[in-house]
Amino acid sequence: MTSTARPDIPQGRILIRGAHLLTQDPALGEFVGDVLIDDGVIAEVGTGIDDAGATVIDGADRAVLPGFVDTHRHTWQGAIRQVGTGWDFPKYRQHIQLTWGPQFTPDDVYIGNLVGAIGAIDAGITTLRDESHIQNSPAHTDAAIAALRESGIRAAFAYGWPSIDSDKWMLRGEATHPDDIRRVRSQVLSDDDALVTLQAMLRGPELSTLDVTTQDLAMARELGIRSSMHVGNGPWGPQYRGIGSLGEAGLLGEDLLFIHCCTSDDEELKMLADSGGHASVSAAVEAVLPGLGAPATGRLLANGIRPSLSVDTEASVAGDMFNVMRAALSAQNVGVSIDPASYEFLPAFTPADLLAMATIEGARASGLDHKTGSITPGKAADLIILRLDAANLLPANDIAASIVGAGHPGNIDTVLIAGQVRKYQGRLVGLDLTDIRHRAEASRDRLFSVELVDG
Ligand SMILES: [Zn+2]
Structure with a gap:
């Protein structure tokens, strides 16, 4: 499953710096700032966060939301x-x-x-x-x-x-x-x-x-x-x-x-x-x-x-x-x-x-708001990073309206689930998509051989 492993994928402590944060946490609101992720959890949310040991993801021209x-x-x-x-x-x-x-x-x-x-x-x-x-x-x-x-x-x-x-x-x-x-x-x-x-x-x-x-x-x-x-x-x-x-x-x-x-x-x-x-x-x-x-x-x-x-x-x-x-x-x-x-x-x-x-x-x-759903310290690092400089969104005149009105999956640059990077720079991580596609086609072909009759 890891035949497409990429050495550039951030791991461990990750600092997203200078991104437009739509936190969905009323105490934090929406602002340009940083998110520090440690051990799968959102450790800190704020401005001017420094952490020498963390891998930095540049948040310029990026929006970060909870997944x-x-x-x-x-x-x-x-x-x-x-x-x-x-x-x-x-x-x-x-x-x-x-x-x-x-x-x-x-x-x-x-x-x-x-x-x-x-x-x-x-x-x-x-x-x-x-x-x-x-x-x-x-x-x-x-x-x-x-x-x-x-x-x-x-x-x-x-x-x-x-x-x-x-x-x-x-x-x-x-x-x-x-x-x-x-x-x-x-x-x-x-x-x-x-x-x-x-x-x-x-x-x-x-x-x-x-x-x-x-x-x-x-x-x-x-x-x-x-x-x-x-x-x-x-x-x-x-x-x-x-x-x-x-x-x-x-x-x-x-x-x-x-x-x-x-x-x-x-x-x-x-x-x-x-x-x-x-x-x-x-x-x-x-x-x-x-x-x-x-x-x-x-x-x-x-x-x-x-x-x-x-x-x-x-x-x-x-x-x-x-x-x-x-x-x-x-x-x-x-x-x-x-x-x-x-x-x-x-x-x-x-x-x-x-x-x-x-x-x-x-x-x-889903009964999971103690774990996910907002960018709140202590919650799992389930985060998505969207490119606001993509051709369909720039110059992102109103960020929430741009995402809802015109966003699509291709705008999702990075996805983290419990701090693990699952999509990075627009590509899924650690999956053999060719093998998955062949198995999906085999399943589809077998099911399609069963005739459909309108009821
Ligand atoms: Zn249903």
């Missing part, structure tokens, strides 16, 4: 990225979850997760909540986790359900969460301080039933892990009221992350806010995949919830947060144009708000 946090991605679909661009939600579900999902081998899961995770790192995403509903066997589960570890990304592996036996596991099936999650908790991901940790991706009241969700939540809380659920999914939102039914049963809590919330009603969003729970807006997927509903960004803000952002699936959209931030802005303003009455009382949001949603709010939603 992006993607709070919901079905990473196993990495090697079939963009195959469903232009599909609607029923078609995505039919082809990818019901037709190809059962065909995935552990090798397919491994390479899908590896391709997804390294693409995320390349795009400046340092923390990934891998919503993994491909637990077709324990070997599939172990392959998904192995690939996340191999990539070097910080990840919450959210253990979902199998993409087999759809009557049992999807389509409002009544099986409770797979017991194998207990094996993973005790034998594979027992360390909550590790780079890859365990969470649960539950089906929730809309994809399963309230009774099943009650049992699944009791299991997750017994294991001491956080849970997520997809809710407000198109017509199922008003039909089953996922957040509302959990609230009425007294089951909401700070440990829960609700994904999409497109058609969750205002009463539900208020219950969510009161519970201290979290939300994830997948604005790009919601915008290009008809059937889910409009991104709830403004409605969440109006009801007192600062959402996180997520890619959801590369089968449909690009795997970077620039695209998601812009989609959140576009979708809200399309709504204002076509339905002004519904949007009249919704708060607007700025590029700076979107950067916060893509970083610190994602860390909070």
Whole structure:
């Protein structure tokens, strides 16, 4: 894996000097200054920091942010990225979850997760909540986790359900969460301080039933892990009221992350806010995949919830947060144009708000804000350095607006995760991309040989 090792990669103590820091820490704000990294941790943030033993990275014409946090991605679909661009939600579900999902081998899961995770790192995403509903066997589960570890990304592996036996596991099936999650908790991901940790991706009241969700939540809380659920999914939102039914049963809590919330009603969003729970807006997927509903960004803000952002699936959209931030802005303003009455009382949001949603709010939603999400001394050194002198950004008239409005993964010069340099001077570090590409192509070719039939 290190056949492309480069001797120039900074290691150990690193001092980023004279960069434009967008810290996402309200006590520090935004300023031109220095960041000292030692032993994987942000040791000091300020101006005029001197450290004779550190390797210096010149921050001139550079912005430094905490790494992006993607709070919901079905990473196993990495090697079939963009195959469903232009599909609607029923078609995505039919082809990818019901037709190809059962065909995935552990090798397919491994390479899908590896391709997804390294693409995320390349795009400046340092923390990934891998919503993994491909637990077709324990070997599939172990392959998904192995690939996340191999990539070097910080990840919450959210253990979902199998993409087999759809009557049992999807389509409002009544099986409770797979017991194998207990094996993973005790034998594979027992360390909550590790780079890859365990969470649960539950089906929730809309994809399963309230009774099943009650049992699944009791299991997750017994294991001491956080849970997520997809809710407000198109017509199922008003039909089953996922957040509302959990609230009425007294089951909401700070440990829960609700994904999409497109058609969750205002009463539900208020219950969510009161519970201290979290939300994830997948604005790009919601915008290009008809059937889910409009991104709830403004409605969440109006009801007192600062959402996180997520890619959801590369089968449909690009795997970077620039695209998601812009989609959140576009979708809200399309709504204002076509339905002004519904949007009249919704708060607007700025590029700076979107950067916060893509970083610190994602860390909070993932229960990882004690580790990541801001440039704060004591947190892990999960940092990204962007080139402001790139052809598409110069002269960077307003740095937050430039990044949100025009940034792309090619602008990410350097990525550090827990102080390890994973991308440097625009290139991923320590990966054999030729080998990874060949394995991704083999997986893709095998899956593509399975015929798709429209449902
Ligand atoms: Zn999803």
